[in-house]
Amino acid sequence: xxxxxxxxxxxxxxxxxxxxxxxxxxxxxxxxxxxxxxxxxxxxxxxxxxxxxxxxxxxxxxxxxxxxxxxxxxxxxxxxxxxxxxxxxxxxxxxxxxxxxxxxxxxxxxxxxxxxxxxxxxxxxxxxxxxxxxxxxxxxxxxxxxxxxxxxxxxxxxxxxxxxxxxxxxxxxxxxxxxxxxxxxxxxxxxxxxxxxxxxxxxxxxxxxxxxxxxxxxxxxxxxxxxxxxxxxxxxxxxxxxxxxxxxxxxxxxxxxxxxxxxxxxxxxxxxxxxxxxxxxxxxxxxxxxxxxxxxxxxxx
Numbered sequence: 001x002x003x004x005x006x007x008x009x010x011x012x013x014x015x016x017x018x019x020x021x022x023x024x025x026x027x028x029x030x031x032x033x034x035x036x037x038x039x040x041x042x043x044x045x046x047x048x049x050x051x052x053x054x055x056x057x058x059x060x061x062x063x064x065x066x067x068x069x070x071x072x073x074x075x076x077x078x079x080x081x082x083x084x085x086x087x088x089x090x091x092x093x094x095x096x097x098x099x100x101x102x103x104x105x106x107x108x109x110x111x112x113x114x115x116x117x118x119x120x121x122x123x124x125x126x127x128x129x130x131x132x133x134x135x136x137x138x139x140x141x142x143x144x145x146x147x148x149x150x151x152x153x154x155x156x157x158x159x160x161x162x163x164x165x166x167x168x169x170x171x172x173x174x175x176x177x178x179x180x181x182x183x184x185x186x187x188x189x190x191x192x193x194x195x196x197x198x199x200x201x202x203x204x205x206x207x208x209x210x211x212x213x214x215x216x217x218x219x220x221x222x223x224x225x226x227x228x229x230x231x232x233x234x235x236x237x238x239x240x241x242x243x244x245x246x247x248x249x250x251x252x253x254x255x256x257x258x259x260x261x262x263x264x265x266x267x268x269x270x271x272x273x274x275x276x277x278x279x280x281x282x283x284x285x286x287x288x289x290x291x292x293x294x295x296x297x298x299x300x301x
Contacts, residue, residue: 011076015084018068023091025061026220026233027099028054033224039159039167040222049221062217066186073187077254081183083241086119086273089234111279118272121265133253134188137204143247144208147181150174151215155222164226171223172232176239178216184247185209234277242270 032054038045049055072081090112097104135143151174158170185205193200200206223232248254 007075008080011072011074011081012084014068014072014075015081016087018065018072019084019087020091021061021064021068022085023088023095025058025065026088026092026224027095028058028061029221030224030228030233031099032058033221033226037226039164039225040218055221058221059217066213069183070186070190073183074190077248077252081244083119083122085179085237085240086115086277088237089277090115092233107279111276114276114279115273116276118269118276122269122273134191135184135205135247135251139251140185140188140204140208143181143251144185144204144212147177147208147212148215151178151212151219155219158222165231168223168225168227168232169235171219172235173239175216175219175223175232176236177243178212178219179236180240180243180245181247182209182212182216183244184252185212238274238277 032049032052035052035054036045036048040046040049069081072084093108093112094104097108154170154174154177158167158174161167161170185208188205189200189203189209192203192205220232220236223236245254
C-alpha cells in the first residue's frame with residue numbers, strides 16, 4: 001500500500017482537530033437544548049436560544065471547527081477529510097456520558113471500535129493521492145442554490161412532522177448535508193481568495209459557504225431539541241461525508257483510489273460504520289439523558 005503523502009497527514013491532523021472542536025460544539029448545543037427544550041418553531045424559542053451563553057459558546061467552537069476544516073481541505077481532498085467526522089461520535093458519546101455522570105455502555109464501546117475500524121479502511125480506499133479539485137463558478141451557484149433549496153424543503157417538512165423523533169432525524173440529516181456541502185464551498189472559497197481579496201469575495205462559493213454553514217448550525221441545534229445527543233449527532237455524522245463525497249466526485253473531480261473495487265469496499269465500510277453508529281446512538285431502555293443525566297425511555301419514530 002502506498003504511504004500517505006506528507007501533506008495528506010497534515011490535512012488529516014487538522015481534520016481531527018476540527019472533529020474535537022465540533023464535538024465540543026455539539027455537546028454545548030445539546031446542553032442548550034436541555035435548557036430550552038421547545039422546538040425552534042417560533043421567535044420566542046429562537047430568541048431564548050440566541051440569548052443563552054451556551055449558544056455563543058457553541059459558535060466559538062464551531063468557528064474553531066470551521067478554521068481547522070479550512071486548513072484540512074487545503075491539504076487533503078474531501079473524500080479523505082469528511083469521513084473523519086465519524087470521530088465526533090467516538091469523542092462525543094463518552095464526553096456526554098461523563099457530563100451526565102454515567103458510564104459508557106458496552107454497546108457504545110463496541111460501536112466506537114466498529115466505527116473506527118470502518119473509518120480506517122475507508123480512508124485507505126478513498127485516498128486519491130492529491131488535493132482534489134474545486135468547484136467552478138457555475139457549479140458553485142448550482143450546488144449552493146440546490147443545497148439551500150433542499151435544506152429549506154427538509155426543514156419545512158420536519159416542522160410539520162407529528163413525530164418529535166422523525167423531526168429530529170430529518171433536521172439532523174439536513175444539517176449533515178449542510179456541513180458536507182459547506183466543506184466543498186469553503187475549499188473553493190479558500191482557493192478563490194488565493195487570487196486576491198476581490199476574487200475571493202466575488203466568487204459564488206464564498207456567500208454559498210456562509211449561508212449554508214449558518215443554515216447547518218441552526219438545523220443541528222433544532223435537531224437536538226427534545227432528543228438525546230447520540231441519534232441526531234450520529235445521523236449528521238453519517239450524512240456529512242456522503243454529501244461531501246457526492247459533491248467531490250460529481251463536481252470536483254475526486255475519485256476513489258481503488259476504482260469500482262475501492263468503491264465497493266467503501267460501501268461495505270459505510271455499512272460497518274452505520275452499524276457502529278447504531279450501537280452508539282441507540283441507548284438501553286431507561287438510559288440517562290446524555291446531557292441532562294435524567295432517565296428517559298428510548299424514543300421511537
